[in-house]
Each structure stands twice: as structure tokens, then as C-alpha cells.
Amino acid sequence: xxxLAPTPDQIPLGRDGPAxxxxxxxxxxxxGSREDAARLVAAALDAGINLLDTADIYGFDGTxxxxxxxxxxxxxxxxxxxxxxxxxxATKGGIRAPLPYDQSPAYLAEAIDASLRRLRVExxxxxxxxxxxxxxxxxxxARALEAAVTSGKVGHVGVSNFTVAQIDTLQHFLSVPxxxxxxxxxxxxxxxxxxxxxxxxxRLELRPLAWSPLGGGRLAEPQSERDRAVAAALDAxxxxxxxxxxxxxxxxxxxxxxxxxPIVGSQRPERIxxxxxxxxxxxxxxxxxxxxVAARGERLP
Numbered sequence: 001x002x003x004l005a006p007t008p009d010q011i012p013l014g015r016d017g018p019a020x021x022x023x024x025x026x027x028x029x030x031x032g033s034r035e036d037a038a039r040l041v042a043a044a045l046d047a048g049i050n051l052l053d054t055a056d057i058y059g060f061d062g063t064x065x066x067x068x069x070x071x072x073x074x075x076x077x078x079x080x081x082x083x084x085x086x087x088x089x090a091t092k093g094g095i096r097a098p099l100p101y102d103q104s105p106a107y108l109a110e111a112i113d114a115s116l117r118r119l120r121v122e123x124x125x126x127x128x129x130x131x132x133x134x135x136x137x138x139x140x141x142a143r144a145l146e147a148a149v150t151s152g153k154v155g156h157v158g159v160s161n162f163t164v165a166q167i168d169t170l171q172h173f174l175s176v177p178x179x180x181x182x183x184x185x186x187x188x189x190x191x192x193x194x195x196x197x198x199x200x201x202x203r204l205e206l207r208p209l210a211w212s213p214l215g216g217g218r219l220a221e222p223q224s225e226r227d228r229a230v231a232a233a234l235d236a237x238x239x240x241x242x243x244x245x246x247x248x249x250x251x252x253x254x255x256x257x258x259x260x261x262p263i264v265g266s267q268r269p270e271r272i273x274x275x276x277x278x279x280x281x282x283x284x285x286x287x288x289x290x291x292x293v294a295a296r297g298e299r300l301p
Contacts, residue, residue, distance in 0.1 A: 014158070016177070030072055038079065070115055091115050188218055246274075248278075
């Protein structure tokens, strides 16, 4: 059985972005003390995970906490400035809590500046629109993103939770290339493999960043017959490679030719460090498709 190509140590973030690790660490659950947060950051960087992904709304509980995850990371960076040069820092905005979405040019400019203040940095390598604002004309969004790039506050721009058509339309109005797209992808959410999202990413040279790569925890504790079937298909490879089901799930995504980067959401240093092992798991086509068939619940045509 032929094996799929190995995952490289680093891959470019978009067409002309910085080199990043093939797995990222996300901070949507980052909370607690600065010391605890520093241990998590160190665990990621020491394991070779240099892409750190946060957002201004991380920490918001519906009434308070907006920006808390960025503030906490900013405290870590202020306490140890040497960490900054070791990471590719990504954040997201465009949600004005508690109002759902706002990508008016004035608000985006305000949101970008606020994120930089909370993070205590002058620039982020990647700024992503978190969810599309239907009431914002994409040309206005494009101008706001271009202004952030021109000012030097943002290195590259991307989107999260955008449809294929929304990405195409925004890119049409942008004079700079989108670098990333961040959809939900996991062995339990396979729609991006078949609805054109990943095909578009390859065509436009967008780097897909997969949020919730473990199916919201359902891979760890399968509930349905489908969940159990997918878990079993992953376990077959995990046992052969001597890794956990979690690592097998990450590596299954990473084997796709679009170069999907799973975003690890764990807030435990040992789990973050363990995630880096996913790069070393090799898949055959037969094994990879066995997971897809289990997720589809039917044979391939």
C-alpha cells in the first residue's frame, strides 16, 4: 500500500506568508494566571508549534470578558519579550460583542488597534475576519484590511467561517491575497472535503486552519454509531503508529494536499506538546479513505 507524502516541518502561510508549523495552538479557552498561560505558550513553542491563534472575542461569556484571552497573552509577552520572535501570531476580529457581527471600516480599524493594545505588540502576522458580516459590503472590508496591511499593523489577512462565494467575493475586491481560511474541519465534519472549500483553498493558495479538529470532543467520547465508526478507523492507524486517537485525527487532516493546519485547543501543556507528534504519522490511501467512508456512513461510489 502506498503511503501519502510526509508532512514537512514547516509550511508557508498562504502564497507569500511566513513559514509556520503544520499544527497550531488556539487560545479560545485560555484563562487563569499569567504563569499558567506562560507554561502553555512555552509548551507549544518548545514542541515546535509556532503558529498561535487567538481572537478578540475569546474570553467573552456573553456579558463580560471580551478581549481577555488577548490580554492574558499580552501579559505573557510583556513578561518575556523574547517569546515574540519565536511565534507567528494570529488573531481575529469583526464581532462587536454582544452585537453579532460588524465589519464596517471604522469598527475594523478600531478592533485591530484594540487587539494590538491588548496583545502589547505593534503588529500581528495574521489578522482574520472571524465571521462574515452580511451587512458589510466586501469592498469596504477589503479597504479596511488593505489599510491595516499598508500601515504595517498586519502582515497578512485571512477569513474564518466564510463560504466559498464569500471568499471569492472578498478576494475580488482585495489587492492583496488572502492567506488563510479557517473553517470547522474534523473527521466528523467532512463537508469541506466535498463542498469546494478545500478545492478553493488550493486554487487560491489559502492555508486552511481547522478549528475544532476533534469534533468538539466527540472523537474522545464517541456517542453515536457514526462517531464510534470514525473512532475505530482512527484507532487502527493510531495503534499502528503508537499514538493516541487524537494524534491520528490531527494527522488525518494534515495528510490532505491542501496542507490543513489543525488548531489544537488543549489547555494542558502535555497535550499541546504531544500534538506535535502528528507530523510523524504516515497514512496510506486505504487508511485515509477508511476514515472518510466511516464519516460518510456509506461506501464511496
